[in-house]
Amino acid sequence: MAKSCKVLFISAPIGAGHIKAAQSVAEAMCRQYGHVETKLVNVFDFFNIFVGKNILTIYFKVLELFPKIYGMAYGWGNESPLALAGRQIISRYLAKRMEQYILGYNPDIIVCTHATPAGLISSLLKDKKIAIPVVGVVTDFVVHRLWVYPEIQHYVIANEKMGKFLFDHGINGNGIKVMGIPVGEKFSRVSDKEKVMQNLQLCSEIKTILIMGGGAGLLPMDKIVQCCENIGIPLQMIVVAGKNKKMYQKVMNLQPKLRNKVQVLGYVDYVNELMAIADLIISKPGGITCAETLCAGIPMLIYRPIPGQEEANTNYLIEQQVALRADSLFDIQLIIEKLFIEQPDELIRLRQNSLKMGRPQAAVTIADYIYSQAEMRRNC
Numbered sequence: 001m002a003k004s005c006k007v008l009f010i011s012a013p014i015g016a017g018h019i020k021a022a023q024s025v026a027e028a029m030c031r032q033y034g035h036v037e038t039k040l041v042n043v044f045d046f047f048n049i050f051v052g053k054n055i056l057t058i059y060f061k062v063l064e065l066f067p068k069i070y071g072m073a074y075g076w077g078n079e080s081p082l083a084l085a086g087r088q089i090i091s092r093y094l095a096k097r098m099e100q101y102i103l104g105y106n107p108d109i110i111v112c113t114h115a116t117p118a119g120l121i122s123s124l125l126k127d128k129k130i131a132i133p134v135v136g137v138v139t140d141f142v143v144h145r146l147w148v149y150p151e152i153q154h155y156v157i158a159n160e161k162m163g164k165f166l167f168d169h170g171i172n173g174n175g176i177k178v179m180g181i182p183v184g185e186k187f188s189r190v191s192d193k194e195k196v197m198q199n200l201q202l203c204s205e206i207k208t209i210l211i212m213g214g215g216a217g218l219l220p221m222d223k224i225v226q227c228c229e230n231i232g233i234p235l236q237m238i239v240v241a242g243k244n245k246k247m248y249q250k251v252m253n254l255q256p257k258l259r260n261k262v263q264v265l266g267y268v269d270y271v272n273e274l275m276a277i278a279d280l281i282i283s284k285p286g287g288i289t290c291a292e293t294l295c296a297g298i299p300m301l302i303y304r305p306i307p308g309q310e311e312a313n314t315n316y317l318i319e320q321q322v323a324l325r326a327d328s329l330f331d332i333q334l335i336i337e338k339l340f341i342e343q344p345d346e347l348i349r350l351r352q353n354s355l356k357m358g359r360p361q362a363a364v365t366i367a368d369y370i371y372s373q374a375e376m377r378r379n380c
Helices: 017-032 049-065 067-079 081-105 115-126 160-168 193-199 221-228 245-257 271-277 287-296 309-319 329-342 344-357 362-378
Strands: 005-011 036-042 109-112 134-137 154-157 176-178 207-212 235-240 261-265 280-283 300-303 323-326
Touching: 005 017, 005 081, 005 115, 005 362, 017 036, 017 134, 017 287, 017 362, 081 115, 109 115, 109 362, 115 134, 134 362, 154 160, 154 362, 160 176, 193 271, 207 221, 207 271, 221 235, 221 245, 221 329, 235 271, 245 261, 271 287, 280 287, 280 329, 287 309, 287 344, 300 309, 300 329, 309 323, 323 329, 329 344
Parallel strands: 005 036, 005 109, 109 134, 134 154, 154 176, 207 235, 207 280, 235 261, 280 300, 300 323
Antiparallel strands: none
């Protein structure tokens, strides 16, 4: 019996997308290849419990209360030599906690879906503590300097522009592969729209807006729902509050006062079905959410992107003519009126562009590439 090909995925719970990307590729590998063994680990598991928990708490508080400070830190980290030197010192220190685990598991290949584990692994490679091929899977439509490590030989990215950035910063072009952002296998299936509509007690004759704020539910969804009440046609809305219980309750409390139908949901694992019935999505521009939206072919209305990768993702998607941006609630109202009432052809054009850009098979393509690199090492 052939020895299992062992693939170690290392991610970070900074937003749900990085972990979802790792899961999507791991599941694709297991479907494609019978003798593959995959293991997913959280980089914070290698930190002191107190440190890991507080990093996440501080991160989400800064995003919520001081987005401009986060944007400044993002820009500083992308440009400052001091920041780049500091990351090496921190990575070298934290990597010691990871080294023994990797040596004990002895994977044939390592896959990083977040820049933090990529930095730690690159430190181990640089110090010759390990000699295992590494693939960096970038889950945004832009790439930050904190992702760039010459020791990592393989990068999987979403577009050619990212490839140029990596090449210009010293990454070997032969290891840069444009394959898209991996999404779950569900996004390559065709959903029964009528059944989904019936289950949610919605009407197929009325325009449907899907409102999502990521797993943390960071959008002011209650205010967006109220804003949509001012639009002069009947609408129906699906609000996915994620793990934000306060927001879930806020929208629930609004329902008796609304003329439009609103279905309020918490964390769900069938976003693909919700996207299949939506005419428009209002959301944060996390890389995975955007990639899923493109696969579903839904025009995207991005509300107040946070400076940093969110804003960079937004700019790229607007350039590709698959998304629009709203910086106020009044902007949301004007854009919806334009798409649903005044210029419906624009809605069709955005949908067509989204479908062209979507890569529902990205996880399978990436899985094949990772497997081929692992097999090359096994056969050496």
